Amino acid sequence: MRKRLRRALAELLSAEDLVGVYSAFDIVGDIAIIKLLTNTSTVRARIVAETIMNRNKKVKAVFVQEGAVTGNFRLRSLTHVAGENRTHTFHKESGCFFAVDVEKCYFSPKLSGERTRIAYLIQPGETVVNMFAGVGCFSVLIAKRQPTAKVYSVDINPTAVDFMRENVRLNRVYGKVIPLLGDAKEIIQNRLLHCADRVLMPLPEKAFEYLAFAVSALKPSGGWIHVHTFEHATKTEDPLEKFRLKMAEHISSLGVDFEVRFSRIVRPVGPNWHQLVADIQVKGLGKF
Numbered sequence: 001m002r003k004r005l006r007r008a009l010a011e012l013l014s015a016e017d018l019v020g021v022y023s024a025f026d027i028v029g030d031i032a033i034i035k036l037l038t039n040t041s042t043v044r045a046r047i048v049a050e051t052i053m054n055r056n057k058k059v060k061a062v063f064v065q066e067g068a069v070t071g072n073f074r075l076r077s078l079t080h081v082a083g084e085n086r087t088h089t090f091h092k093e094s095g096c097f098f099a100v101d102v103e104k105c106y107f108s109p110k111l112s113g114e115r116t117r118i119a120y121l122i123q124p125g126e127t128v129v130n131m132f133a134g135v136g137c138f139s140v141l142i143a144k145r146q147p148t149a150k151v152y153s154v155d156i157n158p159t160a161v162d163f164m165r166e167n168v169r170l171n172r173v174y175g176k177v178i179p180l181l182g183d184a185k186e187i188i189q190n191r192l193l194h195c196a197d198r199v200l201m202p203l204p205e206k207a208f209e210y211l212a213f214a215v216s217a218l219k220p221s222g223g224w225i226h227v228h229t230f231e232h233a234t235k236t237e238d239p240l241e242k243f244r245l246k247m248a249e250h251i252s253s254l255g256v257d258f259e260v261r262f263s264r265i266v267r268p269v270g271p272n273w274h275q276l277v278a279d280i281q282v283k284g285l286g287k288f
Contacts, residue, residue, distance in 0.1 A: 128150070131214060201214055212254055
């Protein structure tokens with residue numbers, strides 16, 4: 001889609017203008033979110049937006065993302081460019097439907113592969129704590145794939161939790177996904193100590209700050225933690241090796257027996273920056 005978009009834009013924009021246009025964009029439901037260089041004119045932005053809508057008939061609205069995802073709620077600043085001026089949509093993924101407001105809640109379609117991968121790891125009867133659940137995508141997919149699992153689905157954004165509740169209803173996973181509003185630290189300390197077979201940490205910015213709380217949510221016999229983080233690496237460095245060493249140092253400081261069983265680069269997020277995930281098996285909490 002991105003290659004086709006650039007070819008189409010090459011017929012509408014000069015070579016100089018084309019250099020100033022990013023081809024990166026997300027499609028969430030029927031909304032496209034594009035990223036452009038800061039000096040891109042309104043006219044060029046509209047050309048890009050209308051080209052996307054012409055090439056993908058399901059897209060009914062296009063917004064430009066201004067800057068990076070920011071804040072505790074992980075929100076984007078969006079400017080309407082073309083089509084319907086609304087940010088609420090329904091996104092279909094792996095047989096599930098997700099209601100989301102792309103301006104008021106965090107959602108990334110680029111994590112669909114990771115959501116599917118995790119869902120297939122869940123074993124019958126497991127208890128899962130999703131520390132940063134957003135609108136509940138990981139949680140709902142797990143419940144649909146493994147109906148005997150129970151997922152405590154936590155987020156600090158009230159709007160995201162409202163949508164999470166709606167997604168529980170849409171996908172008929174009542175009693176399997178339990179939406180919880182609040183800071184994951186406090187929720188675990190007050191309600192979810194030593195209850196989980198598995199903990200999800202899909203918020204890279206909080207990986208190391210919240211790691212001890214993820215461990216404390218596991219059962220005394222141990223379990224699994226799936227943690228995302230960002231790592232910077234030059235061309236001569238291995239981002240996965242830097243990540244594994246840093247993760248091992250943090251977990252070792254907690255005094256638990258563990259093994260990093262799997263790690264991979266999920267996606268690039270900027271020049272020399274990568275989003276990574278690790279599956280960590282904690283073999284016992286000891287005196288933790």
